[in-house]
Each structure stands twice: as C-alpha cells, then as structure tokens.
Amino acid sequence: MDRTRREEVTGQQRRKGNQPRRSKKRWVTFTVACFLYIFVSSSLLIFHGPFSAVRNYVIDTFDETRHGYLLRPLSLFTVSNAAIEAHALAKNGMVSETTPISEIATRNYTNGDGAIHLYTYHGETFTAYIMVVDNPKRIRVAVTKYIGQNGETVQQMVNDVGAVAGINGGAFSDTNQQGTGANPLGITMHDGKVITGAGSTAKYPEIAFTSGGQMIAGDYSLSELQQKNVQEALSFGPVLVLNGQPVPVPDQGYNPRTAIGQTASGKVILIVTDGRGQYGQLGASMADITELMLQYHAVIAADLDGGSSTTMVYNGRLVNTPVDLTGARSVATSIVVMPEVGGSSQ
Template sequence: MLLQQLVNYLSLFNWVMMISAKASIFVILLLGVKFALRAKLGVRYHYMLWSVLLIGLLLPWTPASSVSVYNFLDFSQLQQSIAAIFNQSHQLDYEKKEVQSHLDNTPVAVSTDNKAISTATAQRSSNGVPIIIQLIYIDWFSGVLLLSVLTVISNKQFSAKIGNELITDERLLSNFNNLKLKLKIDTEIPLVRTRYVQSPALFGLFRPRILLPFGFEQTFNSEQINYILLHELVHFKRKDLWVNWIARLLVTIHWFNPLLWYAYFRMKEDQEMACDARAISRITPEQANDYAYTLIKLAETYSSAPRMACIASLGGSKSQIKKRLLMIAKPKKTSVNWLLLSVVVIGVIAFTTFTSPKVSAEPIYNQNANNRQIDGTAKAIDSSSGITIEDITGPTYRGKVMLIQDPKRVKLAVTKNIGITGERVSDFVKDTGAIAGINAGGFYDPDGKGNGAIPDGITLQDGKIVSNNIGDKAVNIAGFDKQGKLVLGRMTAKQLQDNNMREAVTFSPNLMVNGKVVIAGDGGWGIAPRTGIGQRADGTVIFVVIDGRQPSWSLGATLGDLAKVFENYHAVNAVNLDGGSSSEMFFQGKVQNRLWNVFGERYLATAFVVK
C-alpha cells in the first residue's frame, strides 16, 4: 500500500507534527518578545524577526543541544498522548502472524520455516500501521493537497484574467522609471491597468507587474501616484513576494496549526509596515505626511487586494491602515543596543526551541553499502564490564551495536507499576542498578493510552511469570535460560518455567536461527526504527538499535537489514524486538542513539538491562 510505504519510509507527518510543535512554542515566545520590545524596535526589525520562524520551519533536521528547552520540560504526559495516537505498539495476532514452530523440552533456539516467516511478516505488514494513523495522515495530506491546488488554480485564474492593458501615460512612466533608478532596479516591471484589482498591487514572481485599478490616474495626483509606486517597488526590492510564497507553502504544510496561520497574517502586517518605513525613508518628513494622506485616501477609495501569495498590496483593512498611520506619525528609531539585545534574545529562543534534547556525542560514520554496516568505528568500551559499543550504518539507516561479553549480566526489567504506567529505559537502568539497557517487548494497550502499562504476551522475570495476557497459548518468545543462552521460539507460560527459563519477553519475528538468516527478503515490514537482540556462539550478547523516521539523518531499516547486521556480527540466534519510537539504547547515563520522538524517551513495559 503506497500510503503505508510513505508512512514507514519517510514518516513525513511525524516530522511535520514535531516541527509544528516546536514552531508553536517559538511563535508564542516571539510574540512575547515583540510585545516587550514594541517601543524599542523599529517596524523593519519587527518584520525581520519573522525570518527566524521561516528558517526554523524549513529545516529538515535540527541538532541536539544541552540547552534545548526539551531537556528541562517534562513532556511525559504529552509524549504518552502522542504515543497513543502515532506510536501504538502493535498488538500481536499470535495465531496468524507468528512463526509456526514446535519446541522440544530443551531450552535451545528452534529452527523455523522461512516460508512461514515470510507469510507472517507479510500479514504483519498489511496491518502494520494502525488505521487511526492512516486516517489522520490521509486527512493531513488531503488538506495540503486541497490548499495547494486551490492556491495554484486561484493564482493561475487571476493571472489569466487581469489582461495586458499597459499604462502608456508618458509622464507617469517617466516618474516610474526615475523611481526604479533611485532604487537601483533594472528589471522590467510593466504597469498594467485592470478591473480585477481594487487596490494597487505588485503581482508575479517571474514576470513582475504592478497592477493598477481603473480610474487610478484620475483619482490620485502625480505625487500620490509616485508614493504608491514607490511602495510597490520597495516590495519588489525586498523580495516580499518570494517571502510570501515561502510562508504560504509552510502554512499549507502546517494547515492544522492555528498559531502558524496567526503568525502568517501578523508577518504580512509587519511586512506592509516595514515597506512603509522603507518607502518614507526615501522621502522628506514633509512628504511623509502626504504619504500618510495617500494611505487614507486609498482606504476610502478602494477595498483590499485579494489575499494571495502572489500579491503584495499597498492597501489593507482599516485597522491595519490605522496602525501604519501611527507608525508614520511616530516612527521609532532603533538603538544599536536594543537591536543587539533583540538578536541575542531571539537567537537564544530559536536555538532552545528548534533544537532537540541532548543525546550522546555525534558518531563517526563510514559508509559501506556492500556490507550495509560498519565494524570497528567509534568504539566505546567499558573495560570493567566487557561492554563495547560500535556505530553502524547502511544505505538508509544509522544505529548502534552493543556487545556484552557475559550473557548472565543481561537481565529483564519490568515496570514497577504494571497496569498503571510504564517506565523509560533510563528509569529501568537506574532502578535496577544497571549500566546499560535497550527496549525489549511490546506492550498491550487496550485503552489507547500509549503509556506502556501492560507487557504484551508472556513476560518472565527471574524465573517467575510477572505478566500473561494470552492465557495458555504458545507465543514467540525471546529470552535467556539460567545458563545465559538466548532462546527463541514458541512456548506457553508453563513451558517457559518447565524449561528453566530465567528471563523472557514476547515479540517476533526471529531473524536468525542456528546461524542462518530466516527472514525472507526485506521482511515485509517496511523501513522503520529497529531494535533487536542476538547472541554469538561464544555467548556474547548483541544489542542492536537503529534510528529511523528522521529524514537527513536515518530513515530506518528493514527486518532484512536488521538480520544482516546480526549476520555480520556472527550471531547464531537473533530476534526482532519492539521498534518505532520505542527503539532506544542507554549506556552510562546517556541515550546513545537519536530518538525518533522529540519529547524524549518513551514509556515502556520492559527493557533488557546489563548489570
């Protein structure tokens, strides 16, 4: 399904939501700064402040920072709400989707049938994206498409009907050309008379024209006409039409965000006032009074120009004209000190709101498309515990591999508040006195709270069943026996205990069994953040966490990619664990990978920790 592939491969809507949330916080703070400095900054600088918002919305990725506001604000409740909508753990349909296999009474990984895995993953893929996400995505994309089509059609229709009746009055054209010379404008800009505008306006990105309504020359004297043309030429000189198009594109993408629409119209108001300020700076103070009178006469004579991105008009509503008249009557001069202060304040606000929470230091990546992973780069070794962390990369992903020499140090941590709320991986590590951890199994979420309260399937901790929401059914488990051997395969709760299992969670599919990759092709689940666990023949446990859904950083990996990583690290057995926004690796007090969720760690039911 094309829509599902778009969601899995690009996660465009998630990026839009995250950047929209960041921009909303920035807009609120920006409006506060503008209000506080309303008497200290000139209108041109007020308009320039909006450029920071446009730049922030255009960035496909922002760096992590220790001063990001998200390091200091607790977004746990909001995070859980978002998780409930966009990152719901997929409730496993064990009868249809898991690999069909049988266990004997010995606690070893069992062989599985490749065809069964392929069928299971194909079924899982068809239902991999919750219907609510698909509906919301369709709603958002439909809104973007509709607004885009309407914008293009309205501009095309307007361009077609305005006609090409050029102004030929020699005196008017002579004055107009003199204004162009003063502003150092060489571009050909025709003056077009049309009945389809009710106020003078600059129109057209690539073929700029100044549109004048019928009767314009008879309504205004030559001096007033010069002021009007000066204003429109200043719009052209400042590239305001380009700014308007970029801003309109951004609010179209973020059409669901009322704060950004409000910011868009406030920016347009500031744009007109900044244009007035620039225009009156080109004339004498006495002429500025005549310029103001021209605005009044314009408001009394004509209505506002159409609200289109391709138009910059001198006119406006009566309230807007009033603000502009007050600005002309009492222009504000901006001191260097206040200007520097505003730049510093806005810079700090932008950096703290558009950056992401601090994670570990930037890894060093060396691309190797043939092996689809990297060995031996950027190692982090804890000699006292035998832990090694390596960076990996492939054509569509970046991630981390953690190698633990002693398998008996790997334990399962389970939320202390089963049925109420989950915990973050950092909480699991801290509470158990561990030094490292990754997310483990999925969680059951019947109420859609997205808070990791109930482990899904069967969960075994320290030899005891701590959670079981599937009764006596056999499910695919991933866990360790008392000798530290990673065991994969289908078991019931009774078989787990009969086979002397120490720790186990429920998840699938298996990636490698007895030294062979058992995933067919790419696995059929698309590209996404991934987490997996495996083991070498010498007992070394392999944690793999792959980042995803972050364009320009890491889109994610397929199940086939994940299996290939384990194969390259010489795993004997390996299994896929919960992924998406759950994927996380934590070591020595820091998140080692780049989390998908801008609000930080997700609340989970279980985690594998290293003590």
C-alpha cells in the same frame, strides 16, 4: 411610480445580496458532506475491506508511531482495543523451531568475561549502535514499576534496577492506546518469576534466557519456558536468525529498530538503529538488521519493539536519537545489562 420602482430595485438588491451567502452555505454543506462520505468510505474500506495488507499496514504505522489511540476513532470505533492488541502480537509471530540450546556454549563466567563493547555502523539509510555483552548472565528483563498504570523510559528502568546499560524490550498495551506502556503483552518473566501470563496455556512469540545464559526464541507456552529453566523472558519477534542462517520475514519498510541476538560462544548482541528522518535517515529494514546480526556472528536473533520505542542507554547517557518528539518513550519492558559481580561494570 418612482416609489414602486425604488421598492423593486431595493428588493432585487436584497435578493442579489443573499445569493452569495446561500451559495457559501451550500458550498460548505457540500464540502462537509463530501468529506464525511470520503472518511466513512475510506474507514470501512481500510478496516473492513478485502485488503488485509492495507489494514495491517495502517495499524502497524499508527501503533509504531505512538498514535495507536487514534485507531479506534479512525475505524469509527468498529475495531476494538482487544483486536489492536491481538494484532500487535500476531504480527510478531515466530517460527516454532529455535536454535538448539546445546549449540550455545555455557560455562562458568569470570570477571574477565564482563566486557561491554559498543560499536557504531553507518548504513545507507540508517545508523546502528551495536552493543556486545561478553557475559550473557548479566542480561535481565526489567519491567515498569507502575505496571498496569504507566510505563517507564529505558533509562528509568536501568536506574530502578541498578543496571549499566539497556534497550527497550517487548510488546505492550496501555490505557486507551495512549502509548504509555502500562501492560506487557504475552509472557513476561524476571528472575524465574512470572510477571504476566501466569496460568496461561497459550503460546506466544517469546525471547528468553535460561539460567545458563542461553537465548531461545520462538513460540512458547509458559510451561515450555519453565521446562527449559527460563529466568528472563518477554514477548516479541519475529526471529531473524536461526541456527546461524537468515530467516525470511515480511518486509515492513524502513524504521528505527531494536533487536537482540547471541553468538555460539554466548556473547549477547544488542542493536538499535536511528531512522524516520533523523539526520535525513529513513531507518533500517528487517533485512538490514539480519545482515548486521550475521556480521556479528549471531546464531540466533530476534526483532524487538521498534519505531518510537527504540532506545539504547549506556553509563547514564542516551546512545541513539529516539524519534518521539517528547524524547525517550515510556515502555513496559526493557532488556538491561547488570553490573559485573565482583568486578568492573564496563
């Protein structure tokens, strides 16, 4: 009897000892199943649900923070790279009308027109750095020399072409959405030569400069740009100032931003802002940038690539504080300021 009782007690102890293990396994299995259900449901709701604003916000956030490569797995690979790239251009679509070129002065610029002025503006949620270039004919579009493979930082492009200053430029895509800036999107031109978009008849949101140093911005095809004798062009937007008046644009929150504009006298305005936690600052809104452009008398202005891309360099130094953990981000294009011909580079 004693032996039988001991065996019964031992069996009960074993069963009791196995219960916590089974409970733990069940809990882990239940937790994993719940996580997968929530993840799959959320992914389908965000990327394929009825809320297009939520979908666009998620794509914008990941794309602007250099984590676009996560969008494919987060969407369960139901969103293609082509769709992500198309969204990048679509969100920057502009108005078709632009400031008439005749309203921006053209003249024979001399060495006395070569000054570069750098200002700092402290807003409530951002710090802005404003560069004013007196001679618009010093403006060029620089393109990564590793096009199709990798981008370059603004400083590297400035060094490549012997410029004295530069800011990041337009939209780009890259291999596997790794944020390396390999391929400029839209139409890209330098010195009158077509870098990307050759043979295309489509219209893209373009920011460009003619041979006379006049800035134009709007939706243009390659043939339309060539008819206007455009020498430098890249793709981004939207337009912020048109004919000296602010253009209403959708609110995209507070971020580091980059923008370009021009006054009626031809001076070019380059603006970058810090944000996303830099020194406790959130960043600037589109309305903030528009207001700054108007304060500096822009008759036309447009937004450039922002977020982690936002960079300004001048005389070999980084002017702003990029938010990317690795420092200045690699991009596909930059807008650079060339040295004054026959005079000072300042």
